[in-house]
Amino acid sequence: MTALPTSRAVAVIGSGAMGSGIAQVAAAAGYTVKLFDTRPEAVAKAIAGVIGMFNKLVEKERMSAADAAAAGARLQAAVTLADVADAGLVVEAIVENLDAKRALFTELETIVGDDCILATNTSSISVTAIGAPLRLPQRLAGMHFFNPVPLMALVEVVSGLATDAAVAATVFDTAAVWGKSPVHAKSTPGFIVNRVARPFYAEGWRLLNEQAADAATIDAVLREAGGFRMGPFELMDLIGHDVNFSVTQSVFQAYFNDPRFTPSVQQLELVNAGFLGRKSGRGCYPYGEGAAVPQPRCEMTQPRPAQVNFEVEPGTHGPVTEALAARLRERGIDVPLRHAPEGHASGEAPAFHCNGAAVYLTDGRTATARARDNQHADTVLFDLALDFATAKRIAVACADQCDPAAFNAVVGLFQAAGFTVTRLDDVPGLAVMRTVAMLANEAADAVHQGVCSAQAADIAMQKGVNYPRGPLAWADAVGVDHVVTVLHNLAQGYGEDRYRVSPLLRRHHASGVPIHA
Structure with missing residues (x-):
């Protein structure tokens, strides 16, 4: 000492x-x-x-x-x-x-x-x-x-x-x-926290810009599924949009306009209007006496589906889907395990099936693209949660070609498991998954570039901005291979360098060794 x-x-x-x-x-x-x-x-x-x-x-x-x-x-x-x-x-x-x-x-x-x-x-x-x-x-x-x-x-x-x-x-x-x-x-610009935290805000703005949902709904999903203390929009309202935008712009310029740190035009509009958040009485939300509090969207109650099963391929029985299956079983929902038939499209398991719908954890593709790829119109995706045993809310999206009855069966399944179900428009990576993947990606780049250690990156984000789990520990929990797949599919879907995969994540993906080995 x-x-x-x-x-x-x-x-x-x-x-x-x-x-x-x-x-x-x-x-x-x-x-x-x-x-x-x-x-x-x-x-x-x-x-x-x-x-x-x-x-x-x-x-x-x-x-x-x-x-x-x-x-x-x-x-x-x-x-x-x-x-x-x-x-x-x-x-x-x-x-x-x-x-x-x-x-x-x-x-x-x-x-x-x-x-x-x-x-x-x-x-x-x-x-x-x-x-x-x-x-x-x-x-x-x-x-x-x-x-x-x-x-x-x-x-x-x-x-x-x-x-x-x-x-x-x-x-x-x-x-x-x-x-x-x-x-x-x-x-280096932003040190650890102000650099690694940028995707938490940036992905929120992109979701809002693409009309995945309104700010209150996105915030609710990040809180009640992702386990974050506050969603991105309520947090920016607390910080002040002038301050938050200035930090984002500073990091963006310091990294020579790297697209990963691109500021939001929507946030600039708020700043230009003087809608700075709580301190000005208006930001993403209205404040002050009598201000209406926007409520997050949720799906209407649907009946519990008659038939559910859980399909896996050898080596694909991942921790996230198994955690969800465990919650379903604890709620008295029989989820028999079956193996994918021979000739099944590689990578399209594990999956839940109920009343004709195929239900997958998002992998960074849209549900519509995944339905096309697996030739199954009734495809529904669910988002990541910090802890499927305790999460209050789950976000889902369905393919454009999905039958409404099949989608409602999935809603009924998750409601029977005790979730409030929120439907997002069919955006790639949904909300929690793409946010966590990008946070892990930025933290991995910071480690790869010698800014800090993996342990320091996780401590900084938990102790500095109260994240429920360090981004790199979260990548290990989800599976680095799945995080890499999500980022790759986001990059393919958007055609942007913003979602390029960190060399450190690629290295751990190739070795199969967890980041915190």
Whole structure:
């Protein structure tokens, strides 16, 4: 463990929400904290606010009165930058502007000792670029906290080209001592979270643009089937569309207009209209007193089908379809297992069959294309769920040539299993599957390009944006082979480089070795 010793002071520059949050966790961990801002009154207000937070923790019995008093006493106001001269670590949390950060760190170098570590809380600016003018750029690292700092566990420890490995290790271990879940990352656009999270929003916009469903329905599917805490549209309304669009545009431009990060024209329209989300009273949803809350779509109740079976081929009895079959059986639905007949189209099992309908887990093709390929008009696809044993909702789509009675039989089957059934228009990959596949693909590329480890990618997405499962662990759970198939079919269907398969996923697909082996 190479954490900064508690005998060394921590300086925090900037007393806004991020700076005061960083000061709170450092003081609670036993460090003397010197808080500086160009506005002395802001520092006094921030310190009072942090002490107030300690007192609230005491009221909730999450902190003792003695510990709260000691932590509050460790907070000090720095009147000038010269007051932080003895700091062992300085964390910058000022305006997100390259020139401002460079100017601050250049001045700090004339004040602090050469053994003092400099850390920037930047969420989007290159750590390499910030450190370039410094006399000792090797002592600068990114220490990217997430808001609200006291509640969010993740800290991205970001190394620029000049960052010394020992410095990054000390920042990492110090964050751990502060009760955080740190991960190492290389200084690349978006680091881990702001890069890997882009498909969560982008695929939502594409689904909406292609009229797969309305925003409320897509959000419900991602929440109640995918297990995400919030759907993409309600989350963007919370973040603010101006902020979310700006981050997407920044990552897109930083990667030289890679189509994988293409911003949404629909979101730009919201920004242009001033419909920024909750803070403006309107975004994807209306807000304010009396605002109508849009309800997600669901299918009308249908009778339970008389006949159901589960067809497999050797080697195709996958974990996802078996989990669904297990739920059907637990609900008293007999699902006899049968083997596909000789000459059956390869890849068209496992499948459920009920009242003439063939029911498949989406593989990235549309139901219409799959019905054509397997020469079975009554084809219905179902979407991925985080946990088929507990999911409340399931999304389905049917081929254009599917008989309505066959589709209704499938709806009745899933309703009998306790699902709320939502029909999406026949878009490739449906909602949860294409989102998870793209998240896994982006995480795999980050690992492949040396931005982070597979473990760090999963920790970052779970701790930084509260995903229910790390994207790469999710790919292992679904099966890397199936994820690769989904991405390949999306690329074929759209004819876009946006859905190109990460070389790392291809490698694991070829070897058959899970990502987290």
